[in-house]
Amino acid sequence: MSRTRPYRLVLTTAAAAMIGAASLAAGMPQQAAPPPAGPGLDLVNERCGFCHTTNQVFAARKTSAEWPAIVQSMIDRGAELSPEEQKTVNDYLVAHYATDKAAAGPAASGAAAH
Numbered sequence: 001m002s003r004t005r006p007y008r009l010v011l012t013t014a015a016a017a018m019i020g021a022a023s024l025a026a027g028m029p030q031q032a033a034p035p036p037a038g039p040g041l042d043l044v045n046e047r048c049g050f051c052h053t054t055n056q057v058f059a060a061r062k063t064s065a066e067w068p069a070i071v072q073s074m075i076d077r078g079a080e081l082s083p084e085e086q087k088t089v090n091d092y093l094v095a096h097y098a099t100d101k102a103a104a105g106p107a108a109s110g111a112a113a114h
């Protein structure tokens with residue numbers, strides 16, 4: 001009596017199907033290069049996506065001098081940021097999205113510190 005019991009196979013197949021469906025539902029985001037995490041990112045996601053998408057924020061090519069002016073102009077338009085939050089957003093955007101900072105490299109525009 002060494003027959004494998006058929007119901008075992010059925011159960012195994014059903015379980016595999018369920019796991020397959022679950023991992024499909026969980027989804028694999030296919031977006032490349034997500035914005036770096038940080039307190040500034042939370043604020044941008046919460047406060048800067050009303051009037052335009054946050055993609056527009058991350059796609060903007062601005063210098064470290066332009067970012068604070070842009071954030072201020074967004075506040076003038078109605079973005080809700082306290083002075084403290086404004087500074088956090090400025091720091092975040094300058095650190096990660098300023099064209100004259102790390103991403104562009106020091107040789108990009110001759111804006112060396114000394």
Ligand code: HEC
Nearest residue numbers: 047048050051052056057060070071074077078079080089
């Ligand atoms: C009350 C609506 C509103 C909110 C909230 C808002 N924006 Fe804007 N934003 C606009 C409008 C309108 C424009 C397009 C007009 C323009 O470019 O001057 C714009 C354009 C921009 C641009 C492109 C500007 C350019 O010169 O290329 C950037 C970058 C930007 N917003 C960043 C932000 C950030 C960062 C925040 C959160 C602090 C924010 N926005 C929140 C209304 C808003």
